[in-house]
Amino acid sequence: MIANIRTASVIGTHGAPVVVECHIATGLPGFSILGRPDDVCREARDRVRAAVMSSGFSWPSRRITINLAPSTSRKVGSGLDVAIALAILVADEQLAASAVRGLHDHAFIAELSLDGGLRPVAGVSPMAVCLRDQVVVVSPDNYEECRLVEPRHTRVAHDLRSLVSHLAGELPWPDPPDPRGDASDVSVPDLVDVRGQGAARLGLELAAAGGHHLLLVGPPGSGKTMLAQRLPGLLPRLDAEASLEATMIRSAAGEPLPRSGLLTVPPIRMPHHSMSLVAMVGGGSSALRPGEVSLAHGGVLFLDELGEFAPSALDALRQPLEEGVVRLSRAHSTAVLPARFTLVGATNPCPCGGGPPGSCECDEAALAKYRRRFSGPLLDRFDVRVVAHRPGADELLGAPNGECTAAVHARVLAMREVAMQRQGVLNGRLSGADLDRFAPVAPDGTQLLRAELEIGRLTGRGLHRLRRVARTLADRDGEHDVIPAHHVAAALALRARIASHRRG
Numbered sequence: 054m055i056a057n058i059r060t061a062s063v064i065g066t067h068g069a070p071v072v073v074e075c076h077i078a079t080g081l082p083g084f085s086i087l088g089r090p091d092d093v094c095r096e097a098r099d100r101v102r103a104a105v106m107s108s109g110f111s112w113p114s115r116r117i118t119i120n121l122a123p124s125t126s127r128k129v130g131s132g133l134d135v136a137i138a139l140a141i142l143v144a145d146e147q148l149a150a151s152a153v154r155g156l157h158d159h160a161f162i163a164e165l166s167l168d169g170g171l172r173p174v175a176g177v178s179p180m181a182v183c184l185r186d187q188v189v190v191v192s193p194d195n196y197e198e199c200r201l202v203e204p205r206h207t208r209v210a211h212d213l214r215s216l217v218s219h220l221a222g223e224l225p226w227p228d229p230p231d232p233r234g235d236a237s238d239v240s241v242p243d244l245v246d247v248r249g250q251g252a253a254r255l256g257l258e259l260a261a262a263g264g265h266h267l268l269l270v271g272p273p274g275s276g277k278t279m280l281a282q283r284l285p286g287l288l289p290r291l292d293a294e295a296s297l298e299a300t301m302i303r304s305a306a307g308e309p310l311p312r313s314g315l316l317t318v319p320p321i322r323m324p325h326h327s328m329s330l331v332a333m334v335g336g337g338s339s340a341l342r343p344g345e346v347s348l349a350h351g352g353v354l355f356l357d358e359l360g361e362f363a364p365s366a367l368d369a370l371r372q373p374l375e376e377g378v379v380r381l382s383r384a385h386s387t388a389v390l391p392a393r394f395t396l397v398g399a400t401n402p403c404p405c406g407g408g409p410p411g412s413c414e415c416d417e418a419a420l421a422k423y424r425r426r427f428s429g430p431l432l433d434r435f436d437v438r439v440v441a442h443r444p445g446a447d448e449l450l451g452a453p454n455g456e457c458t459a460a461v462h463a464r465v466l467a468m469r470e471v472a473m474q475r476q477g478v479l480n481g482r483l484s485g486a487d488l489d490r491f492a493p494v495a496p497d498g499t500q501l502l503r504a505e506l507e508i509g510r511l512t513g514r515g516l517h518r519l520r521r522v523a524r525t526l527a528d529r530d531g532e533h534d535v536i537p538a539h540h541v542a543a544a545l546a547l548r549a550r551i552a553s554h555r556r557g
């Protein structure tokens with residue numbers, strides 16, 4: 054008998070349906086698995102064999118051929134284990150007719166432990182999405198995640214033996230596990246904890262409202278990381294679609310999900326500068342795993358010590374920053390993964406760290422070298438560049454005096470709404486052509502810009518960025534039409550320089 058059992062695999066952040074076919078023939082005992090399995094999938098042979106025997110079934114001592122259809126796409130991971138085990142049991146005629154009948158509208162996504170237990174796997178939500186017309190059976194630990202995309206058609210089983218009994222109708226399906234918490238159990242750090250930092254606070258608000266990329270320049274101890282961590286709280290909560298998308302990216306990457314299963318707070322990713330290029334953009338394995346740029350989708354990518362990142366890693370940000378996606382390819386697999394995020398960089402103002410004004414000890418050569426590392430194209434990515442200061446004694450000892458996250462968040466939502474109503478995109482994504490229409494500048498503001506261009510402090514590309522920021526600043530003050538000159542001046546001031554002057 055030939056068996057066909059449904060399951061799925063995942064490439065990038067998308068699930069792909071897979072049918073496991075099994076053929077058992079007389080001949081020398083053997084086991085082959087066709088249909089482009091990766092190494093983990095190929096190892097199913099040993100896991101499945103142990104699980105089948107531990108569950109009280111027998112292992113056929115004949116020639117077993119497994120085909121994973123369609124044969125064009127790569128199959129990755131251990132989520133096909135249960136389907137492979139069932140296909141062998143069907144082909145070997147070890148299952149009762151009632152169990153075989155029970156199989157026809159079910160699909161199975163779980164790894165098998167050697168004792169026959171069902172184990173959770175990464176990427177369940179994208180896989181379940183592609184099996185929507187099936188009842189999907191998963192490990193109890195994957196139930197919450199699977200239920201997000203297949204609320205009516207998710208079942209759990211604890212082990213292979215009881216799974217066969219459930220399919221045959223001999224045992225009722227077990228109750229799903231209790232929900233493990235709701236979406237509100239995620240705490241977001243509040244801006245009220247930040248003392249002082251007027252410019253950096255404004256930078257965060259502009260980044261959240263306009264989708265502008267932000268560079269924080271400040272000495273060690275000035276709280277750049279603390280500031281960046283407060284940006285997700287200022288962004289809108291993820292809507293239903295974005296939330297599912299972010300959850301599926303995280304699932305496909307094999308990262309832990311929140312207790313509720315669903316990601317609702319915009320993510321923040323903080324990769325270290327030593328991280329590999331593959332970890333940054335994704336790919337690598339045959340599963341084309343999402344990288345940091347995709348894990349930051351809908352949220353914030355924070356690069357601390359920006360100057361320490363390899364130029365190749367920074368170059369690789371160009372596509373996601375320009376297109377909001379990252380394209381991966383490897384051998385016969387390609388994937389387009391979502392990767393739209395707000396970029397926040399942080400750096401010391403100079404090689405010695407800067408410190409309090411007047412304490413810089415760098416010589417001119419060191420400053421020049423440092424400046425070269427932050428060449429034009431890198432700095433050009435950041436619309437807003439603000440200085441963060443080490444808080445003074447008065448600020449640390451005094452009562453909290455800045456706005457809390459909720460107050461700024463409300464303003465951010467209103468500003469985003471204005472921009473979307475006016476032009477359909479956030480200010481940070483206005484094209485050069487749209488700027489004249491949606492971000493006209495008052496004549497005296499144009500004079501300011503002309504002066505900056507003439508002395509070479511502003512490039513053509515910089516001019517576009519500056520006008521986008523000025524648009525957001527004007528919106529913040531309720532000036533939704535022509536941008537007044539003082540907002541142009543304010544935008545010019547939000548371009549902190551790096552290693553540009555010697556202090557002390």
Ligand SMILES: [Zn+2]
Nearest residue numbers: 403405413415
């Ligand atoms: Zn210095």
